[in-house]
Amino acid sequence: MNLGLAAAAIALSLSSNAFAFDAAALKDAPKVGGVGMKITDAAIKPWNISYFYDGTNLPDGKGTVSAGEKIYNKDCAMCHGDFGEGAHGYPKMVGDPVDQFEASAKAGVDAVGNRGINNTWGNAPTLMDMIHRHMPFYAPGTLTVDESYSATCYVLNLANIVDENFVCDKESLPKIVMPGAKLYTTNLGSDTHNIRCMKDCYKGTPAVVEKAASIGDVSVGKVEKRDSH
Numbered sequence: 571m572n573l574g575l576a577a578a579a580i581a582l583s584l585s586s587n588a589f590a591f592d593a594a595a596l597k598d599a600p601k602v603g604g605v606g607m608k609i610t611d612a613a614i615k616p617w618n619i620s621y622f623y624d625g626t627n628l629p630d631g632k633g634t635v636s637a638g639e640k641i642y643n644k645d646c647a648m649c650h651g652d653f654g655e656g657a658h659g660y661p662k663m664v665g666d667p668v669d670q671f672e673a674s675a676k677a678g679v680d681a682v683g684n685r686g687i688n689n690t691w692g693n694a695p696t697l698m699d700m701i702h703r704h705m706p707f708y709a710p711g712t713l714t715v716d717e718s719y720s721a722t723c724y725v726l727n728l729a730n731i732v733d734e735n736f737v738c739d740k741e742s743l744p745k746i747v748m749p750g751a752k753l754y755t756t757n758l759g760s761d762t763h764n765i766r767c768m769k770d771c772y773k774g775t776p777a778v779v780e781k782a783a784s785i786g787d788v789s790v791g792k793v794e795k796r797d798s799h
């Protein structure tokens with residue numbers, strides 16, 4: 571990175587656009603400053619913009635596929651491609667169909683380059699959350715709530731999840747069954763069935779497996795792993 575670029579990057583990260591918050595709510599909120607100040611709910615409100623997977627906290631407002639198309643073409647297509655196919659190395663919006671995605675993941679084929687909102691998203695409200703809080707990548711927080719609903723609606727339509735007349739709002743988004751939903755679980759219990767054991771636990775002959783380690787397409791050599799189960 572040359573110095574000019576470094577300076578530009580620092581300027582961008584210091585501009586208020588680099589932080590996502592509710593600008594309207596911030597105007598009325600008590601100012602926060604100084605160590606040890608009591609943080610009130612009113613002071614937190616502008617920053618409390620997370621929308622949860624089940625739709626909790628989704629704001630009033632709405633968006634349409636046609637309004638979203640204009641926003642997408644202006645603010646998103648340069649990175650995510652005109653048809654959601656990805657551009658300049660930025661992520662696709664539309665990846666492999668979910669069954670194909672799941673099969674390649676299970677076969678150990680690197681599926682990262684094939685992911686999209688049609689396979690790795692379990693819920694539509696979190697898509698709205700991501701877009702409103704995090705996109706466009708260079709200026710997060712600049713989309714209004716209605717613009718975010720519209721951009722969400724458009725990418726859902728690009729991925730054939732909703733039709734062109736669909737209206738996105740806090741009632742409709744939680745009802746969408748995302749194609750990738752079956753790959754997700756909300757069971758917060760233990761994720762192993764092993765019995766706790768701290769000593770002489772392995773019965774049998776230890777096997778040594780060799781695995782090629784790779785990051786994307788780049789092989790970073792072989793690692794030996796002793797199966798000490």
Ligand code: HEC
Pocket residue numbers: 641642645646647648649650660661662663685686687690697700701705706707708713721722725
């Ligand atoms: C400058 C390039 C750029 C622009 C412009 C941009 N994005 Fe992104 N987008 C990214 C990057 C980089 C990621 C991955 C970020 C991450 O995982 O933290 C991403 C991730 C996403 C994802 C999640 C994809 C997935 O499957 O995980 C969505 C959805 C998304 N962007 C939507 C949008 C929308 C809608 C717009 C326009 C309002 C937009 N993006 C504009 C670069 C961009």
